[in-house]
Amino acid sequence: MDPYKPLVTYDNHEEVIKIARYAPHSGLVLRLNVPNTGSIVELSSKFGAFPGEAVDLIAFAHNNNLVVEGLSFHVGSQCTNPKNYSQALQLAAGVFSEAKMRGFDLKLLDIGGGFPAHYDDTVPPFRRVAKMINAELDRLFPQPIEILAEPGRFLVASAATAIAQIIGKAVRGGKLCYYLNDGVYHTYSGVIFDHTQYHIKSFKKGPTQICSVFGPTCDALDTISLAEQLPDVEMGDLLYSENIGAYSAASSTSFNGFPPAKVVHVNQ
Ligand SMILES: Cc1ncc(COP(=O)(O)O)c(C=O)c1O
Numbered sequence: 515m516d517p518y519k520p521l522v523t524y525d526n527h528e529e530v531i532k533i534a535r536y537a538p539h540s541g542l543v544l545r546l547n548v549p550n551t552g553s554i555v556e557l558s559s560k561f562g563a564f565p566g567e568a569v570d571l572i573a574f575a576h577n578n579n580l581v582v583e584g585l586s587f588h589v590g591s592q593c594t595n596p597k598n599y600s601q602a603l604q605l606a607a608g609v610f611s612e613a614k615m616r617g618f619d620l621k622l623l624d625i626g627g628g629f630p631a632h633y634d635d636t637v638p639p640f641r642r643v644a645k646m647i648n649a650e651l652d653r654l655f656p657q658p659i660e661i662l663a664e665p666g667r668f669l670v671a672s673a674a675t676a677i678a679q680i681i682g683k684a685v686r687g688g689k690l691c692y693y694l695n696d697g698v699y700h701t702y703s704g705v706i707f708d709h710t711q712y713h714i715k716s717f718k719k720g721p722t723q724i725c726s727v728f729g730p731t732c733d734a735l736d737t738i739s740l741a742e743q744l745p746d747v748e749m750g751d752l753l754y755s756e757n758i759g760a761y762s763a764a765s766s767t768s769f770n771g772f773p774p775a776k777v778v779h780v781n782q
Contacts (some may be wrong), residue, residue: 526571534578541583542575543624544568546609548602550631553590553628554709562587568609572618579645584622584660585609591667591761592710593628594636596643600650607654616739623655624662631671631724633757634713640668667760675761676701676712676775680751681730690725690746694753697729697736701762708761715736720745727753731770 533540547562562570571580589598597735602625610620625647630637651661678701684692696702704710714727722743729736744753766774 517528526567527574527725530571530575530578530580533607534575534580538579541581541586543586543622544571544575544582546585546587546602546605547591548587548605549586549598550590550593551598552595553593553598553654555591557588557590565605565609568601569616569618570612572620573616576618578604582618584620584624586624586626586662588626588664589628589709591628592633592637593643594630594638596638596646598628598644599625599647603647603650603654610655613765620659622660622662623651624664627664629663629665629666629668631667631760633710635650635670671757672698674756674762674777677752677754677758678775679748680747680753682728683749684767686726690723690744691728692744692747692753693728693730694738695772696728696775697731697738698771699729699731699733699736700766701758702729702732702738702755703765703767703774704758704761706735710761711739712755712758714742714744716744716747716751716753718745718747718751720747730772733770 533542545562546568547558547564550556550558568585575582587602587606588600593599606623610623613620629640629643632639655661676696678696680692680696681695684691684693698705702712704712722745725742725744726740726743727738727742729738747753763774763777768774
């Protein structure tokens, strides 16, 4: 097999045929398309079989000597709507029982990621969501099955703080504007790709006003925020954003010749 040829097709049946050909001994997990309502990053339009076609696909895989061991789903990243999980679990339970009726014993459920990072107090505490997920798992899957999860941002968002220096200051239309040596082409790339608005803080205290905060590049898109409550600070001062460990440095670029921010590990 050509290692550079991706094993991707846009038809689920073709996909099964390719797997049967190139990875005949693999155990499969079928991803379901589930509601992503209200999640900050939508992950269901691009991936996942519709629940109504799932068991036919499991049968098709079986007819191609492959075993579908279970199901997976992703409710969308930064999911603050717990109903997405309950609906996804119900859809998965329906597929489990239809599969059983047709002779296929699924034994694994991967509930994906989406667990919300605590960016601010508008985000419901994860322990409340977790309690509901556990109760629904107990209710809908009484038989012993393997349950997996793939949390991403919930584990890493709080692991990093971005610290940037003010390299420009202006008053535009009466509004105080700060220009930083980091922006949306760099650590703040999550503003664009991850649809996340990070809160920007100052180490200095004092009366605050609504300010704009821009990145260093020539592009007007390089706007971190048009509404941050900040004090009147000076060129060379530092501003910072907490909870920026997920989907940030990973999508940083060197656009305009500005290198990505230096990552410093601090062990406490
Ligand atoms: C398949 C899969 N699993 C897990 C994750 C992690 O998601 P999150 O950061 O929302 O927990 C992603 C993120 O895109 C994903 O695509």
